[in-house]
Amino acid sequence: MGIQALTAAELAKKVMNQEPLFILDVRNEDEFQDWKVEGKNVEIINKPYFELLDGIDEILDRIPSDKEVLIVCAKEGSSQFVADMLAEADGGDYLYLQGGMKTWSEHIESVKAADLTDGGELYQFVRIGKGCLSYAVLSNGEAAIVDPVRFTDAFASFLEEKQAVLKYAVDTHLHADHISGGRELAERFDASYLLPEADAGGVTFSYEPLEDGKTLTVGSTEIDIQALYSPGHTIGSTSLVVDNQYLLTGDILFVDSIGRPDLAGKAEDWVGDLRETLYSRYANLDRNLIVLPAHFSKKEELDDSGRVMAKLDDLYARNHGLNIEDKDTFRRTVTENLPPQPNSYATIRQTNMGQAAPTEEEKTEMEIGPNRCAVS
Amino acid sequence: MESNKVLNAEGLACPMPVVKAKKEIDNLNAGDILEIHATDKGAASDIPAWTKSSGHELVQQDEENDILKFWIKKA
Incomplete structure (x- = not known):
């Protein structure tokens, strides 16, 4: 008792x-x-x-x-x-x-998302309280980490456990809802930090541009990560195709929704890009690709193993955001009646550009609350 | 602003600023003003929410050198 x-x-x-x-x-x-434990x-x-x-x-x-x-x-x-x-x-x-x-808000669970070619592995890191998803691609003692959250110790322990050397830390776009751990992780392990150039206008540090068509190789067995320019949530948003089987969509496409184009104040400018990415670029990809997004917002998006993933074809069948035929209706859906913007999104963007350097306590305060990167 | 009683809750963590504020206000007369100083960030939203739910009136709220200050009029 x-x-x-x-x-x-x-x-x-x-x-x-x-x-x-x-x-x-x-x-x-x-x-x-504003935000609570869900299950x-x-x-x-x-x-x-x-x-x-x-x-x-x-x-x-x-x-x-x-x-x-x-x-x-x-x-x-x-x-x-x-x-x-x-x-x-x-x-x-x-x-x-x-x-x-x-x-x-800060807790992270790692779950194995898939086995890749020649013994490679793909892990999903679920920051369950905030709905952030990060990824690790492992192959032959090398690793790439995609959209890492700021708790780099969690990734460091993971790399140590897997005895893998970090080769790349990648951000699919400049995040507005949480502080990226990408640059810190890359510095800590002497790896390359990749960020789409179109999102890096205001950054104060050096990075390697994540360009369309670029291939990152992890491990000697050549599991490749193919960059695919897919703007809309931000102008630089770039997806990654891992091992020709997995589509890491960043904040463009989620399991139950689609990305919002307004977090840099340019909704009207970016809505056309978002439409083009979702209705043309992604639509022409192999529909057997498994979508792995950078966020989830509802507990229903977690499967029985606690993972968030879905086949691209299934999303074209059931994700409302992929099924709005009329262009004007689409424009209105993604620019009007949006949920509130994520807490402190402007300062979070500045921090991710290196323009602001908040203390740990301030970072915690800035990140409190849900991610709210989806349209609904 | 004038007050009938000042509660120093600096350095105290949640829930103590509100617990102490409640004790103090219970000892005051209707219409009296209780002034509260707190440093716990949670107080910024919890003191006003408590004031509202308990029927008292938050007359003023300030922040000075990281010290949160509240003036509450007893109902």
Whole structure:
């Protein structure tokens, strides 16, 4: 009986294994509405901790006795405080989220997405709290990491575990929702950092341009990564075709939606590029390619193994964003009634260009909240 | 701005700034002003949200040298 800490890693396992869990989120209502823990078998309610100071009787009735109960807050203190009150009141067991939503936002799980030619492997890194996806291509002791988030230690441990040498760190575009770990990772392992030139207008550091048609080779068995210019989310957005089987779409095409063109303030200019990429360039690719996006926004996009992936052909059949025939309707869909822009997107872009150098604490604050890179 | 009581909650982490604020305001009379100083960033949104849900009035909110300041009028 009593209270116990649950780590972000343990919570991620529960969410990915679709275990039943009841969550009482004690942050204030705005924060809860903005962003919360989601999972297929997660039941979640919100009651701010400061409304429980006079007593917890009204919330006790709403807490089920047949499943685990987790209390969540922004950083940890309030969840521990409420869990203590609950345990004292009914003698039950209560979990609280260690490090709160701050830590949840930063947690990364790696899952194997595929086996590649000649023993190569493709891994997907799921930043489950924020909906960011990064990738590692491994072959014969060499690695390329695509769209890495800023927690480079996670990739460093992965490279060490796999005994692989990082050859390339690649960003498919200049990110606006999260701070890239690409440049730092490349510097740390003396690898090349690649970024599309058209997105790099304001960058203050050197990089290798990720150009259309460029081939990156990982490992001696030549698993190649083919760059494919696919503008629309940003003017430089470039997709990668890995081992002729996997299409890393960045923020252009997601499993359940399509990328939004407005995060650099140029929606009207870029909407035509987005249409061209989705309705012509991608449409003419091998439809057996497996799409691996840089984000997900709904828990339904995760498969039973906790991965986010889908066949290109299936997306042409069921993704609404790929099935808007009329050009004007498409233009309106991707430029009007968009969800709010990601928190701090302007400063995040500046940071990714090297124009701003926030502290670790500021980075955490900037990245709080959902990614919101999709149209809906 | 004038206040009847100043609560120094600097250096305290969530939930303590709100817990202490509630205790202080319970001891004040209706119409009195409680001034709160806090450094926990969460206070910036939690103090106003608590004020609203408890029926008090947030008269003013300020930030000075990383110290968050609030003036709350008891209902």
